[in-house]
Amino acid sequence: MHILLSWLEDFVEIKESPNELADALTMAGMAVDAVERDLGETIFEFDITSNRPDALNHLGMAREVAAIYRRSLRLPAADLHEQAIPASSRASVAIEDPHACARYVGRVFEDVRVEPSPDRIRRRLELCGVRSINNLADLTNYVLLEIGQPTHAFDLDKLAGQRIIVRRARSGETLRTLDGIPRELSPAHLAICDAERPVALAGVMGGAETEITDTTRNVLLEAAWFSPSVIRKASRHFKLHTEASHRFERGADWQAAPQAADRIGAMLHQSGRGSLLAGRIDCYPRRQPLDTVQLLREQVRQHLGIALEDSEIESILTALGFAPTPTSVGWQVPCLSSRLDVTRGIDLVEEVARIHGFSRIPSTLPAVGAAPAATANEREEERMRAGVRALGYDETIGFSFISSEDARRFGGAGAVELRNPLSRLWDVMRNSAVPTMLQSLQWNLRRNRAELRLAEFGRIYRRSAETYREPRILALGASGSARPATWSDRAPRFSFHDLKADVTALLSPYSCGPLRFDASGIPDYYDLGQSASVRGGERTLARFGRISRTIAGERKLRQPVWIAEIWLDEVYACGLAEPAHRPLPRVPAVSRDFSLLVPESVQYQRITEAAGTIQDVERTEAVEIYRGKNVPRGRYSLLFRVWWQRLDESLTDESVNSHAEKLLSRLASRLGIKLRA
């Protein structure tokens, strides 16, 4: 909003430079965005918060200046020279909906001469960004900018029955507004009507049929108070944001309506371009009571942390237009119709604080409160993040929105739909982190970044029965080689087992029990031959694998990509394993290698499980796997190493031999494994 320095000076003395004034107002809560000069005038551009409609005019801003510098405020004059004929003999006003229109003040002007406004008025309007139209329309705008009350001038002779009825519009009624656009009205809208039809959209814009023209002789001036929510609805419905609606929807001052009507009457008389009939038509069916607020001295101190002198508090409140009455504990302060934002003691504390100056309030640190509680899963999360970072995965954050198509494909049923999505591709909340991760992988591959390790800690969103759940998830994305090529080594391709190693490492700090990997329950966006789910006890902790060729093809991924989904809530619920020290053995372990022929149907884990049943086995290793020449069809060759260990004595050859025999016989009888000749 534009405020002119010279216009402010009509109401308050200003000794400061424009920049000093701008700073002082900004620091009092009237944010000045810019100070400009144009046509020899200084213009302040303000950004006024929505709770302060009273400051959206020059008088209101002058009151702020007067309060900051404690100077006196000169109110605009309204010297009325009324004719003997009463206005009420020429026009009448009725309000059918007092909730939507609490007050309607009318004044009647006769024998007006419609012509361009004098230069002074035109110039001020134009500097404030308002187009000059004619002397009558300009007067209404001038007074709007001056004291903040929107008004409207009707051509009285075009009002059927010379009547104003403020009522809800009827279905089917239309109104061509001043911008020439026909509007279809409904009972949701408040209309200003004459005896026959709507003539204005209340509080938003007047109608074209009754506007002031060069031939207008008699005028009905409207100054009214409309309910903010009614005006907001109409303004939004018609996408019509006007100076008037802007003020009404923030809350106008019902006591300003007669002042504005009088001021316009006085200015019109002074210009000699019309005469003012006697009296206001003041239709005021709903008086809104104003409370008196108690401001406690103690309250100021308790909120601000500083004790202010009584005289300072009183002087600030008085300068802002309040009339505080001292009591033994503070003040009784009647509320003002111009300051609807002030209804409680705390609101007055704010007024005192901002005019006194936030910068004059000291800075202290509060005492530490209670000992802070540990954040849920904080340690578990820290550990996981450290692991992800150490494994070289770059942390990404993806948008929470995906398309409903991706939601069906990657997350199944139960996606959370948006009523007003940003776009069709973002119409649901993601129920899987895979599409977002695929997008990031794709983004990089398209930019020839082929060595990728990405990780996202995030949430997915699900609707179940009547509640929403937002489980935490860690998604890993990998592509390229397992290790980068160097000048001495070629780079091996990233494989299933590379990802398995990463997932295993990340899960290892938690007490999830032994991890079991199998291919059950894998959704088909994975390549079913190269993926697995991970369980620990009863919990499903993760699944991972290569993204299916179908998906990769559709997304034009030019190299294999791998994804892991780790259900963090499940993992964290296992808790971090507390280390427990075991004594170190005094003697070294001994190992034996077995060259085995294993049926293809036997998975490695069954071999290790069988080995685990043998006494003194410390650990096992798969040293080499071979298929091909000299290995019978339907079998693979496994070089299997077993380490035996006792805590405090060496194992004799005999006991190792006997252990080994037992192992081989178990492998043979349970799993059909033969020793390779």
Added chain:
Amino acid sequence: MSIEDKTRLPILGLMADGNTPEGLYESLREAFESEVGAASAAGLESLRNRWLGRRSGLLAAANENWLKAAPRELKPVVGRLQNALRRHSDAALKAAVKAAAAPARRTSEVDPTLPGPARPFGAVHPVRRALEDVLRIFRPLGYNVVEGPEIETFFYNFEALNFPPDHPAVDEMDTLFLKDGMLLRTHTSPCQVRVMESSQPPLRCVVHGKVYRNDTPDATHSPMFHQLEMFAVDETITFADLKGTLEHFVRNFFGPGTRARFRPSYFPFTEPSAEVDITCPFCSGSGCRICKHTGFIEVLGCGMIDPEVLRHSGLDPERYRGFAAGFGLDRFAMLKYGIDDILLMYQGDTRFLAQFR
């Protein structure tokens, strides 16, 4: 005067020129050290003659002209200095001869300038980095860290926070709604109410997480971003505490020279409300493109928790007061690391992420 000339002069004359015995021997020692340091293996033998030669060596000359010529009362001092220097130069020469005789060091078999196989740490996302920096400042002040649901009710997101029923932020243009009237939280403040409902003061809390607005993405807007909010509720919390806490915070986050400026503003859930500007971290307040030549950058909103919000949360506003402050972590990260496009945060581009390893 050369060192040779010096050793030829009697000590009393030198002392009359302002030298002390200690100074004379020190200059001798320095000259010796620098010659030993510069000598090649072959040069060491002639160096020995020049310095330690029995008749014509420099130390012999010093012995003659300084020690022997010294008056009796000076003799003990000069004698000690002469002996010390002789012992030192003997040992140093021996060591130098030994070092010269040692075989040459093996030259490197590897090229240490070739890279090893790269094993970079993963990047910590700039938003996460900023978060961790913030938490490191607030944890020692006794703040708990809380997250909260991103899918919220209208009540927690607006009503409980004292939004008037017709506040523009409630309009659909700003809020993303679900089909059943639930919504995506537009700020982290609902969590304030949730915490106050479930726990009793004193409270010191940091809430952080994703928030959503129905904004078309561009360099400064993203429909999803991260907010962080801190609040304290107690019987004695004041606006002065709010100022002190935030000043401490911005100094620690943006650098010790950072000043904060509190401007009155309006938020439905705080009263009084303020916006905080900090001295521009790019130009230290002297004015630049980023702060639009004002020297200040607006970084956060704050205020005393409105009594209505305390009441909605089941706390007695006559007894308790609180302050709250909130800001965008993305914006903080952008200011701290000089990122000029918020959308970089959400693309997963490794050229961007790798800068934060």
